[in-house]
Amino acid sequence: MPRLSRGNEGVGGFFEDIPTLIVVIIGFGIFLLSLVNAFVVYQTQQESFRMHQESVQFMEAIRVYDEFTYNSLEGVFFGNKVLQVSDDTIESDFNPETLGYDYRIIINDVSGYPDSDLYKVSFQTSSPPPERSKYTAVSSVIVMVDEQYHTAQLIVTIWK
Amino acid sequence: MVMLVASMIIFIYSSQTFQTQEVISREDMMRYTEETREALLQSTLYETWYLDIHGDKITKPSGSANINELLLEELALLDDGLPRENFEEGYEQDIQRTIDRLVGAGYGYAIEASYTNKSSGISCDIFISRVDSVDEATNRDLATSQWSSPMLNAGKSGEATIKLSIWRE
Numbered sequence A: 001m002p003r004l005s006r007g008n009e010g011v012g013g014f015f016e017d018i019p020t021l022i023v024v025i026i027g028f029g030i031f032l033l034s035l036v037n038a039f040v041v042y043q044t045q046q047e048s049f050r051m052h053q054e055s056v057q058f059m060e061a062i063r064v065y066d067e068f069t070y071n072s073l074e075g076v077f078f079g080n081k082v083l084q085v086s087d088d089t090i091e092s093d094f095n096p097e098t099l100g101y102d103y104r105i106i107i108n109d110v111s112g113y114p115d116s117d118l119y120k121v122s123f124q125t126s127s128p129p130p131e132r133s134k135y136t137a138v139s140s141v142i143v144m145v146d147e148q149y150h151t152a153q154l155i156v157t158i159w160k
Numbered sequence B: 001m002v003m004l005v006a007s008m009i010i011f012i013y014s015s016q017t018f019q020t021q022e023v024i025s026r027e028d029m030m031r032y033t034e035e036t037r038e039a040l041l042q043s044t045l046y047e048t049w050y051l052d053i054h055g056d057k058i059t060k061p062s063g064s065a066n067i068n069e070l071l072l073e074e075l076a077l078l079d080d081g082l083p084r085e086n087f088e089e090g091y092e093q094d095i096q097r098t099i100d101r102l103v104g105a106g107y108g109y110a111i112e113a114s115y116t117n118k119s120s121g122i123s124c125d126i127f128i129s130r131v132d133s134v135d136e137a138t139n140r141d142l143a144t145s146q147w148s149s150p151m152l153n154a155g156k157s158g159e160a161t162i163k164l165s166i167w168r169e
Helices: A013-063 A079-084 A087-093 B002-042 B067-079 B085-103
Strands: A076-078 A102-109 A120-124 A134-145 A148-159 B048-051 B057-060 B107-116 B123-129 B140-150 B159-168
Touching (some): A013 A134, A013 A148, A013 B002, A076 A079, A079 A134, A102 A134, A134 B002, A148 B002, A148 B085, B002 B067, B002 B085, B002 B140, B002 B159, B048 B067, B048 B085, B067 B085, B067 B123, B067 B140, B085 B107, B085 B123
Parallel strands (some): A076 A134
Antiparallel strands (some): A134 A148, B048 B057, B107 B123, B107 B159
C-alpha cells in the first residue's frame, strides 16, 4: 500500500488501514444484501406456490360444484345447468372475501359438435384480473348435452 | 465463519425453492393427465368415419363414437388386415383434433394404443400426436396414464393397452 504522504513525522498505522477497512465493509455489505435478496426471493416463491395450490384446490371444488355437475359426478357437467347458473349464485357459493382472492371460471366446449359454441361460458368476480400475479389451473371435463358427452376445458384463474 | 454460514443459508433456501417447484410441477401434470384421461374415456365425437376394405365410408353417427371405443375398433380392424391409412383422415384425425383443442397450447400429448392377438401373435399399434415420438428424456414434466380395455365389444379376445402422455412444451 503506497504511503499517502512522505515526511519525517510519524503516521498512525490505523490511518493506513482505512482504505482496506472500507473495501471489507463494502464487500460484506454486498454479501449481506445477497443474503437478504435470496431470502426475499424464497418468500416470494413460497407465496407463488401457495397461490398455485389454492388455484388447483379451487378448480377441484368447481369440478364437484353441484350447480354444474350431473348427479354430483366429479368432472361431469350438465349442459343446462352450465347455461342457467348465474354469476350471483356462484359468487354467493364462492365468496371472494371468504376465499381471500378473486377468480374467473371458464368452461370451454371443444368437442366440435355443432352446438358446442353454446357451452363456452365464463364467470368472473367484479375485480378485474391484474396483468401479472394471477394463477391458472386447467382441467378437462365433460359437458353432457342430451345423450352426447362433449369434451371441455375448465380453466380457473385466481388473483389477489 | 460468518460468510460461510451465510453462504450455506443462501444455498439451502435456493435448493428448497427449486425442489418444491419440481414436485408441484410433476404432481400438477399427473393430476391434469388423469383428469384428461377420464374426460376422454367418457366423451363422444360428433361424427367420424373410416374406409372399409372396399373403400366405402363407414360413418359413426353423432354421439355414438366414444373415443376409447373408436381406438379399440380400429385396433380390431387393423388386426383383421385393414391398413392404417383407412383411419388416418377419419377416426385418427377427429380424435387428434379433439385432443388438440382440449389440451391446448403450451402442452404436448400422445395417445398410444396397442393390441396383440394371442392366436396369431400379431401386434397392432396406433400413435396419435403432434410429434413423431414421445421423447422421455427431453419432455418437461411428462406424465403418463395407462389403462387396459377388453376387446370383447370389438369382437376380439384379450385386452388392448392404451396410454395417454401429456407434457409441457
